[in-house]
Amino acid sequence: MALPIEQSYPQLVEQLHRVPMCLLQAPPGAGKSTWLPLQLLREGHFRRIIMLEPRRLAARNIARFLAAQQQEVVGQSVGLRLRQETKASAETRLEIVTEGVLTRMLQQDPELSGIDLVIFDEFHERSMAADTALAFALESQMLRDDLKILLMSATLDGERYQRFFDCPLISSAGRSYPIEEIYRPLAQPTQWLEAIAPTVITALQEQSGSALVFLPGQKEINYVAAQLSGLPSDIEVHTLYGEQDKAAQQRAITPAAQGQRKVVLTTNVAETSLTIEGIRIVIDSGKRRAAQFNLKTGVSELKTVNISRSSALQRAGRAGRIEPGVVYRLGSKEQLERRAQHDAPEILTSDISPLMLEAKLWGADIEQLQLLDPPSAAQQHQACELLQMLELIADGKLTAKAREIHAMGSDLRFAHLLYQAQQRESQHPSFVHLAVHFVALMEARVRIDAELATAISAQQHRPHPAFTQQLKYWRQRLSLPANKDLPMHLLPVVVALAYPDRLAKRRGSGMLLSNGAGVSAHPQLWLDEQYVAIADVGGKDGQHIFSATAFSPAMLQTHLPHLFSERQVCEFDIKSGRFINEQRQQLGAIVIATKPSGKKIDAQMKVQAWLELIQQRGWELFQHPQSQQLRVRMLLASQLLGGEFTLADEAQLLRQAEQWLAPFLEHVGSLSQLQQFDYRSALLSLLDYASQQRLEQLLPKSMTLPSGVSHRIHYQLDGPAKLSVRMQEVYGWQSSPELAQGKLPLQLELLSPARRPLQITQDLAHFWQSSYREVQKEMKGRYPKHFWPDDPSTAQATNKVKSRM
Structure with a gap:
């Protein structure tokens, strides 16, 4: 039976030979991940093809399937390259790789010599590694005019991508099998997990075939598996998630035996590029686990969130791959339709230090890369600070050791630790062995004792298979013999080398x-411990310690003196209402010891103290209303208009306060003076005279009404501007005034003569033509001395009663 992608194939091949880049949008089951790359290989359109798969499980299974279609084993014409696993040879012409691997290939050979097509499969997942690799591949095309790029997905944000990349979009039909949708509204939305098992049992009773159940994580999978333990003997329950061993994953995706049915409990690892034979039922919890980076703590928190509509479409598509199917969705159809169309890209919600390092190794800054969604200034600032702590950059440039640390091919923190451990091995025998045990423990992601020393000891005596696998990899990678005699007293040093920000x-x-x-x-x-070195922290708001070990500052300073500093500090203490002037020994933000300073407080020290207080307390410290409004107007101008207005956001403005605000703080002597400080002149120093005039023109601080009276506009960063006026004063306005060239709505609060709200509108023309009649009727009776014309859009505005007009 022909696959739907076959109809679009001639057009796609023609476009790939004609233009540098194409987008392919094809629903699940169309054959884009399997038939298409194999056909391109067989017909010899390209010498060598690299296809990026975002998930290891999908990459392995696609490579295995394609190799079988070639009647070969993986590593011949079809290859596979993952971290810690490579199967490729000189005859390999189609290679399936995962994201970090493609980035590394580009870093090692920016021209991608010998490769003339790079396919990004399931690009809708928008991982940061895929965005990075694509940005580099686009620059590689500048070096080679014969390198082609193909982005594929079932749920691409096609029109947006097409505009951004200026390339053709080719659409393919999917399988023609219908998928019935059954919604299961919840009386208590918080009880969604408890509703899964009953929904699975109902679905198995109502439908034939096997079922795929989407859950956010392993904890939920184990819970539902326990609830389904009493199913009939002809129904097998399997689990499928990324950290599973390969054998268990293979059992989950293997078709059920003759006369048997199966239920596969999975995360969104099975959402794309993975066909499980016999599945015609999908039960969708509507949830997924998403990493959200906390800029304040520097920790990525795993949160359970609602999936987007495009993810719901992907999941449902698993039911219709081979025959007509059905999807059971928790919640109502209306709830699903209110969700976002696409999931937020990882680059906007994650720690971008890996991207920043890759960009610098590539020879570029992040701003120079062609990224669909550039990260914020705050993200870049945090990433820069982390890379400095890990000794990867200094003064914005790569350090001499950065390339060696990057070459470790691991998480940046672990790579820094392993590099430093090797440097210290001669001084502290077996230190690198201790570091490897720690890295293996963290990468294995197994449940461990909260005390790290106990956790490592437990893995030495009764190791988990995942820990054993990681330990073996790193021993081989670093050419280390087996060694169980570890210098556990140096464990805090190991943690500090990986997590200097978590002491x-x-x-x-x-x-x-x-x-x-x-x-x-x-x-x-x-x-009883004052100090702990934390290896794992997260949970609610990223503030719960999961694993750590105690340390003494003296011991840590002996081994890692660069983490400590001596500082002369002058700061303002709000509780006591006075300046504190002292000498401090610090470990980052932690004060280890203090002693009084003999230096007299001068004006410059006070300015620095005010700046530090401002950094700590933020904009809420200031109470001067006109200054606050000017700040909001300038930030809105930057957001909406760009050009000469280049302020990024409030956080960056605070970080740069020393440049623009410090010169104006010299005469501030008390906290109350600071709180009431009029910093408008300081803000305006960021703009030249022409830009100040332009700001007043586009986002004026006040507006003259048809009555001739001027009223202040209230601006806000997260909503329309607001103007409160008596209704009679805007007679003659036929429509709402425009702000920022029509880019910022103006919300009019129209008041009665007694200044009570009558109407709130952003569309004055519509109000005049519609509900004004009711207001007019009521107000004529209540305020007969005031003017209530039949056509307010052409009437004379006034702030007086009729007798004085």
């Missing part, structure tokens, strides 16, 4: 991190 000191009922953020102290561990 913590007890503070009240919680702990202060060296990066300045606060976390919750563990309720049962380290009760």
Whole structure:
């Protein structure tokens, strides 16, 4: 039976030979991940093809399937390249790779010599690694006019991508099998997990075939598996997630035996590029686990969130791959339709330090890369600070050791640790062995004791298979013999080399991190310890300590003196209402020891103290209303108009306060003076005279009404501008005035003569023609002395009663 992609294939081949880049949008089951690359290989349109698959499981299975179609094993004409696993040879012409691998290939050979087509499969997932690799591949095309790029997905944001990349979009039909949708509204939305097992049982009773159940994570999978333990003997329950061993994954995707049915409980690892034979039922929880980076703590928090509509479409598509299917969705259809069309790209919600390092190794800054969604200035600032802590950049440039650390091919923190451990091995025998055990423990992602020393000891005596696999890899990678005699007293040094920003000191009922953020102290561990080195922190708001070990500052300073600093500090203490002037020994933001300073406080020290207080408290410290409004207007101009207005955001404005605000703080002597400080002149110093005039023209601080009276406009960063006026004063306005060339709505609050709200509108013309009649009727009776014309859009405006007009 022909696959739908076959109809679009001639057009796609023609476009690939004609233009540098194409988009292919094809629903699940069309054959884009399997038939298409194999056909391109067989017909010899390209010498060598690289196809990026975002998930390891999908990459392995696609490579295995394509090799079988060639009657070969993986590694011949069809190859596979993952981290820690490579199967390729001189005869390989189609290679399936994962994201980090493609980026590494580009870094090693920017021209991608010998490769003339790069396919990005399931690009809708928008991982940061895929965005990075695509940005580099686009620059590789500048070096080679014969290199082609193909982006593929079932749910591409096609029109947007087409505009951004200026390339053709080719659409293909999917399988013609219909998918019935059954919605299961929840009386208590928070009880969605408890509703899964009953929905699975109902679906199995109502439908034939096997079922695929989408859940956000392993914890939920284990819970539902336990609830389904009583199913009939002809129904097998399997689990499928990314951290599983290969054998268990293979059992999950293998077709059920004759006369048997199966239920596969999975994460969104099975959402794309994976066909499980016999599945015709999908039960969709509507949830997924998403990493959201907390800029304050420097921690990525895994949160359970609602999936987008495009993800719901992808999941449902698993049911119609081979025959007509059905999808059971928790929640109502209306709830699904209210969700976002696409998931937020990872580049906007993650730690971008890997992207920043890759860009610098590539020879570019992030702003120079062609990225669909550039990360924020705050993300870039945080990434820069982390790379400096890990000794990868200094003064914005790569350090001498950066390339060696990057070559480790691991998480940047672990790569820095392993590099430094090797440098220290001669001084501290077996230090690198301890580091490898720690990295293996973290990468294995197995449940461990909260005390790190105990956790490593437990893995030494009864290792988890995942830990054993990671330990074996790193021993082979670093050519290390087996060694169980570890210098455990140096474990805090190991943690500090990987997580210098997670060294913590007890503070009240919680702990202060060296990066300045606060976390919750563990309720049962380290009760008598002042200092702990934290390896794993997260949970609610990224503030719960999962694993750590105690340390003494003196020991850590002996081994890692560069983490400590001596500072002359002058700061303003709000509680006491006075300046504090002292010498401090610090570990990042943690104060280890203090002594009084003999230096007299001068005006410059006070300015620095005010700047530090402003950095800590933010804009809420200031209470001068006209200054606040000017700041909002300038930021809106930057957001809406660009050009000469280049302020990025409030956070960046604060970070740059020393440049624009410091010169104006010299005569501020008290907290109350600072709070009421009029900083309009300081803000305006960021704009030249022409830009100041342009700001007043486009986003005026006030507006003259038809009555001749001027009223202030209230601006806000997250909504329309607001103008409150008596209705009679805007007679003669036929429509709402425009702000920022029509890019910012103006919300009019129209008041009665007693200044009570009558109407709120952003469309004055519509109000005059519609509900004004009712207002007119009521107001004529209540305020007969005031003017209520039949046609207010052409009437004379006034702020007087009729007798004085």
